[in-house]
Each structure stands twice: as C-alpha cells, then as structure tokens.
Amino acid sequence: MQETFIKTAKEQAIETKNLSFNYKGIPIIKGLDLKVERGSIYGFLGPNGAGKTTTIRLLLGLLSPKEGKISLLGSSLNINRGTILKKVGALIETPSLYDHLSGYDNLCVVGKYRNVGNNQIQEVLNLVKLYDSREKLVSQYSLGMKQRLGLAMALLDKPDVLILDEPVNGLDPMGIVETRQLLFELNEKYGTTIFLSSHLLTEIEKLVTHVGIINEGRLIFQGPIAELDKFSKNAAVVKIGTTDHIRAQKILQDSFGLSKVSEGSLIFPFKNLEQVNQITIKLVAAGLPVYHIEVQQDSLEKTFIKLTQKANELI
C-alpha cells in the first residue's frame, strides 16, 4: 500500500492520501486527497475557515496529521522531512520581516542561517523586482513590496515547489497583478510548481492551471481550471420571451429537450451559442415571434460559491 502511494506520487509535486486533522478533538481536515501535478499552478480555494491554512501547515510539517499520508516531490514527508523541505519554499500569511532593516539586510539575515550566498540574494532581489529598493528600510515598503520580499525569502533556496497561503490577500489591484506576473514568471522560467490558497476565485483564476476547492475540511472539487469552466457552462440557460410559451415548448422539445416557464420567460439549458441560434431560427420559422432572448451563464466565481453552498446543504 505504502509502495503504491509513493510510486504514483512520483508524478506529483504534492500528494496527500486521506489526510485528516483534529483541533482538540474537532475534525478540521477530513480525508483530503490532494494531487498537485509537477509544474502546475494549483489554486487551493475555499471560504474562510474551510481549512486552507491548516492544510498548508500539515503540508509543511508544522502540524502532525491525525491520519493519512503526505508526499512531497515523490517522497513521504514522514520519512524524508529534512531533505524534502529544503526543496519547498513557503509563505504563510504575512511574512515576518525586520522593519528597521533594509530589504537586502532582511535577506542577508535569512540567507545566513540557510547558507545562501550574496549572488543568490541579488538574483532573488531582481526576480521579485526589489533590486532598486534593496537599500530602503522595510518600514518604508508598501504592503505589495513586503509581500514580494517575503516571496524572495521563500525563493532563496531555489525551491522546486512554492507553497503560499493567501499571497494576494490585502494587496491592491496593482499588487495583485504584480504578484501574479511574478508567479507566472517563476512557473514559466524555472518550472516551479506553485500551490497557493485563496478564498476568492476571481483573484487567482487568471493565474492557476488547476483548482482544488475545500469546504468544511473536505475537498469538493479538484481538476484543471477548464473543468470548472465546463461545469459552469453546463449550468448555462437561455431565457426566451415569445407570445405563446406552451407552443414554443412543443416546437422545441424534440430538438432541444425539456424547458420550463419562469417569470414570463421560457428557460432552456443550452450547450453552446450555436444552439441558441438554432432555437431562435426554429421559433421564427414556426411563425412565433421572439421578443426577448437572454443568455445566462454563471461566472467561475458564482460556480465556486454554488459548489460550496451545495456542499453545505449536503452536510
């Protein structure tokens, strides 16, 4: 059993099996099976209190699971903890920085105990675009600059995997764009696998390749972002206003399936816009005037909210 886990985990940067954790006997993380492919940018999404930070603390060995297994870069965290964590950079919530020191000196402090030389410090300063502000005191840095300095610290060891807890939380739109660009660059240039949490899909949907949605400690969706998009498209409907909804329903039933009448409109689920075109053509050809036509499709964010609400109803 152990062997199978490790064998499949080779393909994954992060893998958990049945990961569970309690705080004072209360289940917080419930049987989490995460699969984060190497080279992916994985958005770990969930409402406040869903268990994102707890999961991240478990992945970094800062908490011990009640049950289950964690594998990072194909090795069990239990067995090879020291070696594996050297290849993992992390930033949990706001970074701890010395305000009275410059950005450069902050990196030197961390670099010293991690045995990282000056060249690498200069490289990460360039990477996070803080080179020109390296001599400024951190107390004079904006929140976005502090966040990038925190990222620079996480990057000092050139990690293969970067684990970030809410990295854009509290940043202004410009800060969000800058962080996003930086993460893209890291992923593109160095193939760094990035696992980042957020409670807002809109903040990260342009960045991530994969999504895992956690609610009340349970994973309720995991897959490529395109699959979530497909999921939201499946919920798309077209609302049609005609003079005779009953006749319209009969005309359309054979080709397009069942519809319902609600708030004075005929409502059809549809798969693509060509279908909407065909529906209109069919109605007009049958002599039924179409007064109103409206396509309604959930945004990804709405799909995310609906998914978490639905999961709550099932619990």
Ligand SMILES: Nc1ncnc2c1ncn2[C@@H]1O[C@H](COP(=O)(O)OP(=O)(O)OP(=O)(O)O)[C@@H](O)[C@H]1O
């Ligand atoms: N030290 C603790 N002792 C007891 N319960 C805790 C502790 N830390 C977190 N919890 C509880 O565990 C649950 C998950 O918390 P966690 O911080 O992991 O959620 P989260 O998804 O990161 O939320 P947020 O987005 O608000 O940070 C919450 O119900 C929280 O109240």
